[in-house]
Amino acid sequence: MKLELEDVEDFARGAAFLGAGGGGDPYIGRLMLEQAMAQFGPVTFVDIEDIDDDALLVPAAMFGAPTVIVEKLPNGSEAEKALQALETFLGRKATAIMPAEIGGVNALLPVVLASRLGLPVVDCDGMGRAFPELQMVTFSIFGHSASPLAVTDEAGNTVLITARNDADAERLARHTVLAMGASAQICCYPMSGADVKVCGVRGTLTLAFEIGRTIRIARESHKDPFSDLLSYLERTEYYGKCKILADGRIIDVRRETRMGFAIGTVKIEQTGGGRITEVQFQNENLVARSDGQVKAIVPDLITVMDRETAEPITTEGLKFGQRVKVIGTSAPPILRTPEALKVVGPRCFGLDEDFSPIETL
Amino acid sequence: MKLELEDVEDFARGAAFLGAGGGGDPYIGRLMLEQAMAQFGPVTFVDIEDIDDDALLVPAAMFGAPTVIVEKLPNGSEAEKALQALETFLGRKATAIMPAEIGGVNALLPVVLASRLGLPVVDCDGMGRAFPELQMVTFSIFGHSASPLAVTDEAGNTVLITARNDADAERLARHTVLAMGASAQICCYPMSGADVKVCGVRGTLTLAFEIGRTIRIARESHKDPFSDLLSYLERTEYYGKCKILADGRIIDVRRETRMGFAIGTVKIEQTGGGRITEVQFQNENLVARSDGQVKAIVPDLITVMDRETAEPITTEGLKFGQRVKVIGTSAPPILRTPEALKVVGPRCFGLDEDFSPIETL
Structure with a gap:
């Protein structure tokens, strides 16, 4: 599917639902995505089955305290710099971007990155919801390493971490983000298309959009949004x-x-x-x-x-x-x-x- | 000059003098250097005038609390991994190594690195003594950037920092090293031969060796080591x-x-x-x-x-x-x-x- 400018609000609402209370208020992410799409155009969500096995897929996310991002605003280019650092280290370019988590603001920021770079977003993530810690993703459940992991703050400082295990990666990234003022953007868990076909939670970007759309349409047609939401989820x-x-x-x-x-x-x-x-x-x-x-x-x-x-x-x-x-x-x-x-x-x-x-x- | 195994103790003593109380007790560095030289042979100190202008020179150092390094011992390969991370980022290999500071343990660790890699050490440093903070080097006085800067701990975790200024580089490196247990090794301030000809403090490795040797010879010949030391320094x-x-x-x-x-x-x-x-x-x-x-x-x-x-x-x-x-x-x-x-x-x-x-x- 193609996400158009007018779809962003529905997508953000669905992401908030899948955030299960967390994942950060998607409001800032929505503003950033609307600005990026107004400038760079719509973003394509690609089914993981349409991705080559040897593609390089890079999950992106905001990392830190969700309460901080609304006060210390991103400048919009952090994720690009983080991705560049990862690409330099890996010696190759990313084929597509994906969210690490589909819940909350972290559903939107990878789409901002993709929009700015003209890259597609893979229609899956590593949580199918939101979780508070870096290693709480299906990627690590299937044995993939969080690092190399790049963190960039709004001043343009970039830190690239290669850690022996995900606990060390989490600790080093957490300290780095604290030194950056408790909110920064990361690119991590670089994986192949073949990897993500096994460990990704599929179809979650489309799902977020559909959840948000279902609620909006029910409201507009004066129906009970809860019964429409539940019957959509049941399908x-x-x-x-x-x-x-x-x-x-x-x-x-x-x-x-x-x-x-x-x-x-x-x-x-x-x-x-x-x-x-x-x-x-x-x-x-x-x-x-x-x-x-x-x-x-x-x-x-x-x-x-x-x-x-x-x-x-x-x-x-x-x-x-x-x-x-x-x-x-x-x-x-x-x-x-x-x-x-x-x-x-x-x-x-x-x-x-x-x-x-x-x-x- | 060539630093031989039997010169290490004099070199370490002179480095401790130039440490001005800091720079870390050179004892651990001495043991590491003796082990490296027993295995890999002597190390050549090269005058900066004999280095090509377009050579890539990389300062190396231990970073953190000097009190920690004697309890949390390095495994010996940290600096190599840090250098590799820097070389990958820069897309070229180092021509020679140099100390960031000639005071204390940090005079010895770059020589350990050079010995292991078979590289020469440039006979100069960035302090002519020891200082507690990363940016307190002649390199930054002459406008060179501390980053890209790589930090590696004894577990092999590596963090590569590119910062907008040296204050941010210091803060990010300091937080990283705290997350690594307050002691780690860094490679930073990559510079050309032409740069170091302008900003390096010259001849300080030979100086450290001569100071240590002067004190030892005075002791051996039952003379006052202080009057010999002062008359050596005056020259x-x-x-x-x-x-x-x-x-x-x-x-x-x-x-x-x-x-x-x-x-x-x-x-x-x-x-x-x-x-x-x-x-x-x-x-x-x-x-x-x-x-x-x-x-x-x-x-x-x-x-x-x-x-x-x-x-x-x-x-x-x-x-x-x-x-x-x-x-x-x-x-x-x-x-x-x-x-x-x-x-x-x-x-x-x-x-x-x-x-x-x-x-x-």
Whole structure:
């Protein structure tokens, strides 16, 4: 598909839904993408099956605290410089760009890069949602290395990291980004087309656009956006098990910024009284419990949305008194394997529960 | 000249003298150099005039807290990996290696690298002594950029930094080295032969060797090593203004590790009583005051030495009760220009005094 200027808002809304509360508010990314597309034209989303096995695919992302990017604005050329550094090191040019995560602002920034360079974007990512850490991608679940990894800040400083393992890459990149003021852009996990055919979460860019479009059309035609959203998701290959976990009013938000993460809980009282649903988050929503019983748990997606407009609300936007619905959605099967759960399962976030698929809860 | 295995100890002692209390204890560097030379043979020191103008010269150094290198030992191949990263970025091979600073362990590590690679070492450096920060080199005084700069740790992690200015390069490198455990090796300030002919401090490797040799021969022939050292220095082109600033016993040492630096003061009571000389340091000795009056100040060199053997004592080796002499030595003229004093003068270390040459104090 071709993403046109007028599609950007739908794409951003779908990306916010897939962010599961995290991934950063897509607002800045949307402005950047609209500006880039106004200047450089539409961007093509290419199916991974149409990519050559020996193509060089480079995931791009914003790295750091999502709360910072809205105050310390990117200049727009960071990702290009990061990509150049990677290309110099690898001795070859990228064939196409892809998002590392489809949730939040990180769905949009790789499209900005692709637009500026006139490159296509591969229609897949490494999370099928958003996660807070660099190594929480299907790429590393399948044994690919995060490095060589390039980080560029808005002043044009570029740091290229080659690390012996992804834990070291994460630590070095995290320190670098702190020295850059807690927000920078990275290109990492360079892979071949053949690699991404195995480990990519497929079709997620088109999915984000379709989710955003479904919600908009339902609003415009005065239908219930939630029932249209759920019936759209039920027809998808990966996100078919979905339901409304709560419908009510926010009666408590606890949130603190700790170790560079937004950590906390939100409590929702069911309309009509009684049942309390509590959602616990670390940047992303991790687990939803109703009266103490688990209703959905990471890597399945939990998204809090405005109960009238179905606009997704990121964890930093949660407020006392908001009327919301909480949607739980099955994660793609590639994130639910035993190998994947070692990297993105509940224990990786310090939770005491094991993963249970949403359809069994 | 050719540095042979049996010359290493003299070379290391002279480097410790030029370290002016800092630059790291050369002990680990000496062991590494002896091992490298036993395996790979002697290393040639080449006069800068014998280097082609278009040669690629790469300064190498240990970066971080000198106190850490003695606990977290290098594996010996770090500098090679850092150099490789730089060469890949620049698209050409280094012609020769040089020290960024001739003081302390950093005089020896570039010779280890050269020995392992069979490359010559240029007989000059960027400080003519030791300084605590990356940009405190004649290279930056003459407008050369610290980056591209490569940092490698003992695990083999490599970080290549290209920064818009040297302050950013220093900050990014400092954060990187902290993430690597506060000690790593760097290659930086890649320059041409023509550049180094203008900005290098000349003949400092031979100088370090001659200083160490002079002290050893004086000891062996039961002469006073201090009078031989001073008369040797008086005959050199750059270090000719020198004197004994204090001769006594250490009665107080205050030292703390702050922001990755060893910061503190040492007090020496003159033999025969009365006069107290206080030396203030930040890794290197910065200023010596006798009864409150400045006797020598950075960039001139202040070195505390054992009063019997004339073995230089680094700031981390200072202890209560040690009997010492403190030697003050003029810095090379290239460090005393108004431009240089903006980079390595007293104000750069937070001191309230302006620079006064030792010969006027």
